[in-house]
Amino acid sequence: MSDNQNLLAEQRRALILDEVRRRGGARxxxxxxxxxxxxxxxxRDLDALARQGVIEKVHGGAVPVSDARTHEPGFEAKSALEPGAKEEIARAAAAMVAPGSAIALSGGTTTYAVAQRLLDVPDLTVVTNSVRVADVFHTAQGAGPGGAPQxxxxxxxxxxxxxxxxDALVGPVADQAIGSLHFDVLFLGVHGVSVEAGLSTPNLAEAETNRRLIRSARRVxxxxDHTKWGKVALSSFARLEEVDTLVTDAGVSEDVRAEMAEYVPGLVVAGGDEGGA
Structure with a gap:
């Protein structure tokens, strides 16, 4: 991750904390x-995180002292994780969108990458609870001569x-707005995916908002990316059987692909072999 040399200390420490919690420790x-x-x-970063009480330093590295199921990294920290995989996934997901569709994009860095790939698809109606996703379209709309919408x-x-x-908007206001809408397809980012827990997030309010998004979508x-498989966050919000298509990257193992295929009708491996979508 050579780009990380220019990260701010806060961003770098968020990445370190996520690595320690995700793996149960890091050297x-x-x-x-x-x-x-x-x-x-x-x-120095480990010293700072230890002073905050979120890790414990051990010989040669660090281990977590809090429950990883409740840890929610910020947008910038998550953006630096698996950028190549997210780009491959975004290309494959955007290819599923027909002009004139009504779609929804949840919060997350992978859905943010999908949004960037949808700018050339004409006449879309986009519902989103992501400030970042909305900004992608807002910026593009003012990109013409004199800032006129394209x-x-x-x-x-x-x-x-x-x-x-x-940077997702959640809670009763979001839930009420989403509940009155209907869209053709929902592109949903997740913190974790597993057979036992299904789809999960560390944020309780976001879990409920995601449930509303799923209920309003004709297709989910x-x-x-492959690092999400097997992770379980605090709150489950959907079973795997509620997912129509799962788009992941070629880093996922053959065993995991076979396991996914048992529960999800459509499996697309971006940048590798593709299953039915």
């Missing part, structure tokens, strides 16, 4: 390679709500 030499920073920088630009419906660390497409 200093692993973190220096992953972040492309010096041994001394990593040790022909065929999307109509964007941004729900209200309370903002999460990942989950976009999740």
């Amino acid at each position: 200093v030499n692993e973190l220096t390679r992953k972040l492309n920073v010096s041994d001394m920088t990593v040790r 022909p065929g630009s999307a109509t964007v419906v941004l729900t209200g709500g309370v903002r999460t660390p990942s 497409v989950v976009v999740a």
Whole structure:
């Protein structure tokens, strides 16, 4: 991850904390390679995180002291994770969208990548609870001469709500807005995917908002890179059987592909072999 050498200290520490919690611990030499920073920088970051009480330093590295199921990284920290996989997934997901469709995009960095790939699809109506996703379309609409909206630009419906660390709007206001709408397809980002827990998120309010999105969609497409498989966050909001298509990347193992295929009718492996969509 050579781009991480320019990250702000706060962003870098968020990435370190996510790595420690996701893997149950991390060694200093692993973190220096992953972040492309010096041994001394990593040790200073670990000292800072230890003072915050979120990790415990051990010989050669660190282990978590809090429950990873409740940890929700910020948008910038998540953006730096698996960027190549997210781009492959976004291309495959965007290819599913027909001109003139009514679609929904949940919060998340993978759905943000999908939004960037949808700018050339004409006459879309986009419902989203993601501030970042709405900004993608808003910026593109003013990209013409004199800042005029482009022909065929999307109509964007941004729900209200309370903002999460990942820049999603959740809570009763968002839920009420979504509940009155209907869309052809939902592109849904997740924190974790597993057979036992289904789809899950560390944010309780976001779990309920995601349930509303699913209920309003004719077709549910989950976009999740290979690192999400087997992760379980605090709150489950859907069973795998409620998903119509799962778009992942070629980093997912053959065993996991076979397991997914038992529960999800359509499995698309972006950048690799594709199942039925």
